[in-house]
Amino acid sequence: MTMKTFIAATILLAAPALAQPADRMATAAKLRDTALASNPAWPLLVDLTDSVGPRMAGTEAEARGRVWAKAAMQKLGLVNIREEAFPITLWQRGTESARVIGTNHPLVITALGNSGATPAAGITAPVACFDTLGALRAAPDTAVKGRIVFIDHRMTVTQDGSSYGVNGGVRRSGPAIAAQKGAAAVMIRSLGTDFHRNPHTGGTVFPAGTTPIAAVALALPDAELIGRLCKRGPVEVNLVSTPTSQPGQSANVSGEIPGSVPGEIVVMGGHLDSWDIGQGVFDDGAGVAITLAAAATIKASGQPPRRTIRVVLWGSEEIGLVGARAYAEAHKTENIVLAGESDFGADRVWRVESRVAAAGLPLMAEIAAVLAPLGVQPQPGNASGGGPDVGPLAALGAGVLELGQDGTRYFDLHHTPDDTLDKVDRAQLDQNVAAWTAAIWLAASDDRPLRTK
Ligand SMILES: [Zn+2]
Numbered sequence: 001m002t003m004k005t006f007i008a009a010t011i012l013l014a015a016p017a018l019a020q021p022a023d024r025m026a027t028a029a030k031l032r033d034t035a036l037a038s039n040p041a042w043p044l045l046v047d048l049t050d051s052v053g054p055r056m057a058g059t060e061a062e063a064r065g066r067v068w069a070k071a072a073m074q075k076l077g078l079v080n081i082r083e084e085a086f087p088i089t090l091w092q093r094g095t096e097s098a099r100v101i102g103t104n105h106p107l108v109i110t111a112l113g114n115s116g117a118t119p120a121a122g123i124t125a126p127v128a129c130f131d132t133l134g135a136l137r138a139a140p141d142t143a144v145k146g147r148i149v150f151i152d153h154r155m156t157v158t159q160d161g162s163s164y165g166v167n168g169g170v171r172r173s174g175p176a177i178a179a180q181k182g183a184a185a186v187m188i189r190s191l192g193t194d195f196h197r198n199p200h201t202g203g204t205v206f207p208a209g210t211t212p213i214a215a216v217a218l219a220l221p222d223a224e225l226i227g228r229l230c231k232r233g234p235v236e237v238n239l240v241s242t243p244t245s246q247p248g249q250s251a252n253v254s255g256e257i258p259g260s261v262p263g264e265i266v267v268m269g270g271h272l273d274s275w276d277i278g279q280g281v282f283d284d285g286a287g288v289a290i291t292l293a294a295a296a297t298i299k300a301s302g303q304p305p306r307r308t309i310r311v312v313l314w315g316s317e318e319i320g321l322v323g324a325r326a327y328a329e330a331h332k333t334e335n336i337v338l339a340g341e342s343d344f345g346a347d348r349v350w351r352v353e354s355r356v357a358a359a360g361l362p363l364m365a366e367i368a369a370v371l372a373p374l375g376v377q378p379q380p381g382n383a384s385g386g387g388p389d390v391g392p393l394a395a396l397g398a399g400v401l402e403l404g405q406d407g408t409r410y411f412d413l414h415h416t417p418d419d420t421l422d423k424v425d426r427a428q429l430d431q432n433v434a435a436w437t438a439a440i441w442l443a444a445s446d447d448r449p450l451r452t453k
Pocket residue numbers: 271283284317343
């Protein structure tokens with residue numbers, strides 16, 4: 001035996017034996033059933049909701065959420081608990097109201113994150129009506145200048161949430177496009193599918209060089225009213241919205257179950273921040289509770305994973321994915337082999353998707369097989385984007401695991417005052433935990449390459 005083969009043999013002997021596939025599948029199935037029968041997601045979600053409250057990025061409430069998260073991680077047995085700060089622009093809602101001049105119809109509105117302010121008495125101006133973002137883009141500046149722009153795009157109900165992808169540009173880009181054409185303010189039809197008198201907030205983006213103007217979302221019944229009035233003739237509205245922006249700070253929180261072979265990391269998590277007008281349950285207290293509960297189930301099983309499992313709770317997602325970008329930048333030299341995010345409410349997982357190296361596809365098939373009894377189907381294609389907080393890690397080469405949740409009612413609740421704890425179906429919440437527990441344990445007990453670059 002040469003020295004070289006001796007060393008190789010020694011390393012082979014020293015390395016912990018990888019469980020055989022049948023054992024791993026059996027263990028994953030057992031973990032899945034254990035989580036389904038009992039897991040701490042519900043008490044965690046109740047405690048986060050009731051003891052911390054809504055967690056707007058950069059606020060003292062979000063900081064309270066981090067204190068809660070670190071204590072929860074410690075209690076569940078995670079180690080290497082870290083808080084990593086990054087700067088943000090702290091945007092805070094002011095006074096907001098709107099009414100139609102003449103009839104005095106009150107309009108139910110909510111300001112969009114990062115939007116600018118009107119004077120305290122508001123802006124009274126004629127409304128320029130557009131059915132779509134494309135129509136606004138095509139309009140001459142003269143049709144917009146000095147007016148309150150109204151965009152009346154319509155979302156539809158989809159199980160996979162794809163209508164949000166199609167219409168999301170209206171909220172993100174519409175206000176800036178209107179500002180560049182000289183608009184006084186913007187009202188959009190909420191990105192939502194309910195017809196309750198609830199507006200849906202959300203972030204918008206004013207690129208450097210474009211001065212933010214007031215931008216609000218109308219509840220769907222109010223958008224319907226403005227849409228009808230636009231067809232009758234000229235409409236004038238008084239709009240008050242007085243948010244403020246200032247330099248602020250947010251942070252990501254993480255904790256680990258260390259792997260037996262150091263140097264490979266599997267990340268799962270959700271985002272800690274939430275909008276201010278609801279309770280931050282569906283978006284995304286649920287994702288926080290689901291992934292913490294999955295880690296707790298694995299930890300409590302006493303089966304050490306081969307790869308390190310790291311729960312990351314991102315800060316400041318809603319206001320521009322600031323935490324996700326800061327996290328990816330700070331951890332770009334680490335070997336994060338796989339990342340997954342739970343950020344689509346608390347309803348059941350119905351499909352599993354991935355984007356991993358070809359060598360990792362058999363592992364994804366094993367995950368799909370263990371999740372099948374939960375009613376989860378594999379989504380072919382190996383082209384998952386993974387979700388907003390995972391995107392920056394995926395761009396650096398991390399493999400992506402996506403457990404797609406049923407979004408049929410998600411956009412009834414998303415970013416509204418109705419995002420509250422009573423909406424959670426505990427059986428579906430537990431099904432999520434079971435799926436994450438089994439999938440992450442299988443990925444962390446494996447050694448096949450997953451990174452895409
Ligand atoms: Zn979210």
